[in-house]
Amino acid sequence: MTTTLPSYDDVVARYEPVIGLETHVELGTRTKMFCGCPTDFGGEPNTRVCPVCLGLPGSLPVANKAAVEATIRIGLALNCSIAQWCRFARKNYFYPDMPKNFQISQYDEPLCVDGYLDVEVNGETVRIGIERVHLEEDTGKTLHVGGATGRIHGATESLVDYNRAGIPLVEIVTKPIPGAGALAPEVARAYVTELRDVIRSLGVSDVRMEEGSLRCDVNTSLNLPGEEWGTRTETKNVNSLRSVERAVRSEMLRQASVLDAGGRITQETRHFHEDTGDTTPGRSKETATDYRYFPEPDLVPLAPDPAWVAELKAALPELPRLRRRRLQQEWGLSDLDMQSVVNAGAVELIEATVAAGASPAAARKWWLGELSRRANETGVELADIGATPAQVAELQSLVDAGKLTDKLARTVLEGVVAGEGSPTEVMTNRNLEVVSDTGALTAAVDEAIAANPDIAEKVRSGKVAAAGALVGAVMKSTRGQADAKSVRELILERLGVQG
Amino acid sequence: MSDLTTKTAAEIAALVAGGEASAVEVTQAHLDRIAAVDDRVHAFLHVDAEGALAAARAVDERRAAGEALGPLAGVPVAVKDVLTTKGVPTTVGSKILEGWRPPYDATIVERLRAAGTVMLGKTNMDEFAMGSSTEYSAYGPTRNPWDLDRIPGGSGGGSAAALAAYEAPLAIGSDTGGSIRQPGAVTGTVGAKPTYGGTSRYGLVAFSSSLDTPGPCARTVLDAALLHEAIGGHDPRDSTSIPQPVPDVVAAAKLGATGDLTGVRLGIVTEFAGEGAEPGVLAVFREAVDTLTKLGAEIVEVSCPHFTYALPAYYLIAPSECSSNLARFDGVRFGLRVGDDGNRSLEEVMSLTREAGFGPEVKRRIMIGTYALSSGYYDAYYGQAQKVRTLISRDFTAAFAQVDALISPTTPFVAFPIGARTSDPYQMYLADLFTIPTNLYGGPGISVPCGLSDGLPVGLQVMAPTMADDRMYRVAAALESAVGTFTPPAL
Numbered sequence: 001m002t003t004t005l006p007s008y009d010d011v012v013a014r015y016e017p018v019i020g021l022e023t024h025v026e027l028g029t030r031t032k033m034f035c036g037c038p039t040d041f042g043g044e045p046n047t048r049v050c051p052v053c054l055g056l057p058g059s060l061p062v063a064n065k066a067a068v069e070a071t072i073r074i075g076l077a078l079n080c081s082i083a084q085w086c087r088f089a090r091k092n093y094f095y096p097d098m099p100k101n102f103q104i105s106q107y108d109e110p111l112c113v114d115g116y117l118d119v120e121v122n123g124e125t126v127r128i129g130i131e132r133v134h135l136e137e138d139t140g141k142t143l144h145v146g147g148a149t150g151r152i153h154g155a156t157e158s159l160v161d162y163n164r165a166g167i168p169l170v171e172i173v174t175k176p177i178p179g180a181g182a183l184a185p186e187v188a189r190a191y192v193t194e195l196r197d198v199i200r201s202l203g204v205s206d207v208r209m210e211e212g213s214l215r216c217d218v219n220t221s222l223n224l225p226g227e228e229w230g231t232r233t234e235t236k237n238v239n240s241l242r243s244v245e246r247a248v249r250s251e252m253l254r255q256a257s258v259l260d261a262g263g264r265i266t267q268e269t270r271h272f273h274e275d276t277g278d279t280t281p282g283r284s285k286e287t288a289t290d291y292r293y294f295p296e297p298d299l300v301p302l303a304p305d306p307a308w309v310a311e312l313k314a315a316l317p318e319l320p321r322l323r324r325r326r327l328q329q330e331w332g333l334s335d336l337d338m339q340s341v342v343n344a345g346a347v348e349l350i351e352a353t354v355a356a357g358a359s360p361a362a363a364r365k366w367w368l369g370e371l372s373r374r375a376n377e378t379g380v381e382l383a384d385i386g387a388t389p390a391q392v393a394e395l396q397s398l399v400d401a402g403k404l405t406d407k408l409a410r411t412v413l414e415g416v417v418a419g420e421g422s423p424t425e426v427m428t429n430r431n432l433e434v435v436s437d438t439g440a441l442t443a444a445v446d447e448a449i450a451a452n453p454d455i456a457e458k459v460r461s462g463k464v465a466a467a468g469a470l471v472g473a474v475m476k477s478t479r480g481q482a483d484a485k486s487v488r489e490l491i492l493e494r495l496g497v498q499g
Numbered sequence: 500m501s502d503l504t505t506k507t508a509a510e511i512a513a514l515v516a517g518g519e520a521s522a523v524e525v526t527q528a529h530l531d532r533i534a535a536v537d538d539r540v541h542a543f544l545h546v547d548a549e550g551a552l553a554a555a556r557a558v559d560e561r562r563a564a565g566e567a568l569g570p571l572a573g574v575p576v577a578v579k580d581v582l583t584t585k586g587v588p589t590t591v592g593s594k595i596l597e598g599w600r601p602p603y604d605a606t607i608v609e610r611l612r613a614a615g616t617v618m619l620g621k622t623n624m625d626e627f628a629m630g631s632s633t634e635y636s637a638y639g640p641t642r643n644p645w646d647l648d649r650i651p652g653g654s655g656g657g658s659a660a661a662l663a664a665y666e667a668p669l670a671i672g673s674d675t676g677g678s679i680r681q682p683g684a685v686t687g688t689v690g691a692k693p694t695y696g697g698t699s700r701y702g703l704v705a706f707s708s709s710l711d712t713p714g715p716c717a718r719t720v721l722d723a724a725l726l727h728e729a730i731g732g733h734d735p736r737d738s739t740s741i742p743q744p745v746p747d748v749v750a751a752a753k754l755g756a757t758g759d760l761t762g763v764r765l766g767i768v769t770e771f772a773g774e775g776a777e778p779g780v781l782a783v784f785r786e787a788v789d790t791l792t793k794l795g796a797e798i799v800e801v802s803c804p805h806f807t808y809a810l811p812a813y814y815l816i817a818p819s820e821c822s823s824n825l826a827r828f829d830g831v832r833f834g835l836r837v838g839d840d841g842n843r844s845l846e847e848v849m850s851l852t853r854e855a856g857f858g859p860e861v862k863r864r865i866m867i868g869t870y871a872l873s874s875g876y877y878d879a880y881y882g883q884a885q886k887v888r889t890l891i892s893r894d895f896t897a898a899f900a901q902v903d904a905l906i907s908p909t910t911p912f913v914a915f916p917i918g919a920r921t922s923d924p925y926q927m928y929l930a931d932l933f934t935i936p937t938n939l940y941g942g943p944g945i946s947v948p949c950g951l952s953d954g955l956p957v958g959l960q961v962m963a964p965t966m967a968d969d970r971m972y973r974v975a976a977a978l979e980s981a982v983g984t985f986t987p988p989a990l
Contacts (some may be wrong), residue, residue: 051601054832054833055827056583056601056603056607056832056833057589057599057601057705057827057828057833058582058583058603058702058703058704058809059702060700060701060737062735062736062737062738063738090823092822092872094826095830096829096831099827101827101829102823102826156841160831194734290873290874292822292823292869292872292874292877293872294819294823294872294881295879297707297709297739297820298705298708298710298738299738299739300594300739379651395726411655
């Protein structure tokens with residue numbers, strides 16, 4: 001069926017979207033959820049495994065306390081209530097990347113419930129309700145080889161890597177989010193962005209979407225104004241913040257075209273395609289899988305001590321939104337300026353640079369200017385550009401001390417980014433320091449005067465503007481390492497002319 | 500039959516410690532006995548002669564070097580094939596694990612090795628410990644040394660028969676609904692189910708996680724206590740393991756052996772008196788009760804009204820958990836794989852593997868459990884059974900407010916002929932009528948021989964409060980001191 005998609009403006013004029021997000025976060029604990037295997041990303045297949053995470057007969061899980069603590073901290077940061085008593089549950093289904101053919105998860109007794117996260121969209125605060133935050137174990141990874149598509153269909157062999165099996169996974173589920181209207185895609189993106197920043201600020205996960213340590217499923221439905229919510233679809237394989245936004249938008253458009261044609265939305269899982277920006281159906285949920293949940297009998301219930309929870313709450317770091325507010329004020333930035341700092345991913349970098357001694361204006365100038373430009377050019381994250389906040393602060397201090405001009409400083413920065421050492425080292429090694437030794441500078445000026453007697457005579461006779469040519473000559477002979485203003489003053493002084 | 504095979508574990512340990520017999524001699528004597536009788540008894544699925552002799556030599560060397568030996572050093576032990584043994588085949592009595600050699604030892608097996616015991620091999624069992632006669636082993640039934648045409652109980656019939664046939668002085672069993680105590684009763688041996696959480700389940704191939712309890716089997720109460728002490732105690736790898744020391748069961752067994760039960764109050768469960776038990780068993784039980792009275796115990800009757808619902812609740816909870824526990828046997832990572840011809844889908848291979856690998860009783864329970872956990876049926880079946888479980892635990896708690904321990908016949912009937920009950924699952928399930936409540940409650944229970952009915956052994960069960968395992972050993976040892984031990988006819 002080929003249908004022309006309606007325009008987005010048209011869709012949001014006629015339909016109301018309801019969205020919901022399920023986010024999985026791999027915790028950065030040292031060991032797996034239920035055994036002592038390491039959790040580091042990568043590694044030869046099936047080298048980070050043991051009887052427990054391979055689900056060998058007789059093996060038993062033991063819950064990782066650090067993972068429970070991290071989950072509670074996430075729950076607290078999302079304003080959730082923490083259960084005083086809860087259990088793990090088994091989710092039963094057969095799949096080869098799941099060693100036990102059941103996943104240890106949580107069902108009707110999650111660790112954290114009923115919270116919210118405030119996010120900002122177009123300068124407005126939107127409160128996203130959090131239904132639950134629970135803890136579970138990740139599955140292994142299946143690789144289908146020999147087929148054309150890399151999918152199980154048509155493959156001649158399926159290989160399973162269990163290194164990921166058993167890595168602690170936190171699932172964060174929002175309440176349905178109605179009322180976002182045309183902004184629904186942006187709200188979805190803003191939520192995932194804010195959630196990522198909150199979790200990163202807690203230091204419990206590296207939350208990298210591209211490595212899969214933060215994964216997001218997007219639920220979308222449309223309804224006519226005043227009518228009940230529509231049937232929702234669940235879009236998976238949404239692997240970047242931009243994709244979150246695109247997936248919601250694309251699904252809204254698709255659903256509208258189905259509804260416009262008098263069709264019915266099928267409750268199903270859909271796959272988002274990064275290249276085309278649209279979704280295709282996955283497995284249908286019409287015949288709902290019966291997971292036969294029941295309390296995990298191999299694990300004792302979790303009963304977090306309220307005093308411990310209170311301690312964790314008291315020790316939460318300043319959360320990103322409040323921190324941004326505070327920093328904006330401290331740095332004296334407008335909303336718009338702050339927004340550009342946030343969008344560039346430069347909040348932490350600027351903060352650290354200021355902490356290392358630079359002024360907020362200077363720190364912002366370097367990170368949003370030269371360094372952002374380089375990051376964009378080379379396609380790397382700003383944080384991975386190769387210059388540290390301490391180096392940027394050092395660079396600025398060299399400028400402030402008059403040892404570097406802005407232009408020279410950019411050259412030094414280039415050397416720093418290239419890994420040539422600290423700004424001072426680059427400046428020294430490349431011999432870029434401003435020539436401030438008056439003896440050397442005077443010699444250079446005298447040389448320029450001697451080499452250009454005509455111009456010198458003009459200046460002496462009152463045509464002060466002609467001195468520019470002499471300044472240029474000096475700058476050339478000092479390879480730009482002199483301060484032009486000082487050079488000019490010195491020239492006039494040597495020629496006995498008042499500036 | 501060598502003298503060494505008729506000794507108790509305590510006696511063997513003393514001989515080895517005193518240098519009167521080497522561990523190698525003791526081990527060889529038992530290996531010889533196995534070679535002589537096991538083709539008729541079929542207690543063992545795998546005999547690890549090489550490993551056993553190596554372990555025995557190590558004990559002898561340690562003794563020669565003047566090292567202190569533990570109370571069971573040099574004593575042979577047979578291990579139910581439900582526990583993983585590193586590099587030694589572990590089948591759980593099932594075709595689906597045929598040839599699997601685990602890469603790790605169960606905690607209990609580790610502790611047995613650390614105690615200097617000598618593992619002779621792995622004993623037969625009903626497939627995945629589901630059964631009461633060992634007839635559901637995929638490798639053929641074990642026979643009762645008292646009458647080779649009869650069953651040795653189950654699921655741990657192999658371990659019990661190995662003891663009764665003098666193939667081993669000690670054995671490990673696992674008890675989910677009576678699989679240690681019921682085989683003990685019908686083979687005239689001692690079988691103890693510790694408090695749930697008192698012995699580690701790490702490395703015990705799960706049948707029903709909330710019920711499975713590994714424990715000791717022996718020919719005397721003291722030997723069972725010594726073995727219990729060696730294998731029990733907290734294990735950080737089992738989160739349901741109780742972080743407390745093992746009650747002093749050895750001291751309790753020694754105290755009981757003095758034959759004095761003055762001041763001990765024992766309760767007979769009203770609901771068990773008469774119902775379901777055959778007359779011969781009841782007669783022997785009543786005689787045993789008289790004996791206990793003579794030893795000074797005070798006997799009272801106690802009502803546990805919900806025990807009547809124990810069997811149906813058990814047959815919902817155990818299958819439910821098993822349906823999930825056994826899902827991992829799919830041919831992907833270990834054990835049997837059927838139909839992987841390059842054309843069939845993964846699902847087909849999983850399905851064919853399970854079809855071929857599981858026996859009829861295991862399939863029956865997987866299906867019952869899958870149904871009981873299904874959406875829409877959960878509350879009516881699994882949920883309801885859990886409520887019954889709570890009520891049964893309350894019955895126990897109330898009973899133990901009145902008495903120190905409860906007593907009953909261990910089984911309603913003596914060893915039945917092979918094949919007599921396989922056609923009707925319910926008749927088979929009745930074998931565990933008296934043992935199941937203890938599993939649902941989580942407390943300890945022991946079966947001790949108390950007499951013969953028509954020449955076949957009858958066991959008396961002592962049930963105690965959780966973590967009061969010592970009480971049951973005291974009562975059992977006292978009864979044993981009065982009625983003696985029972986030796987089957989020569990094989």
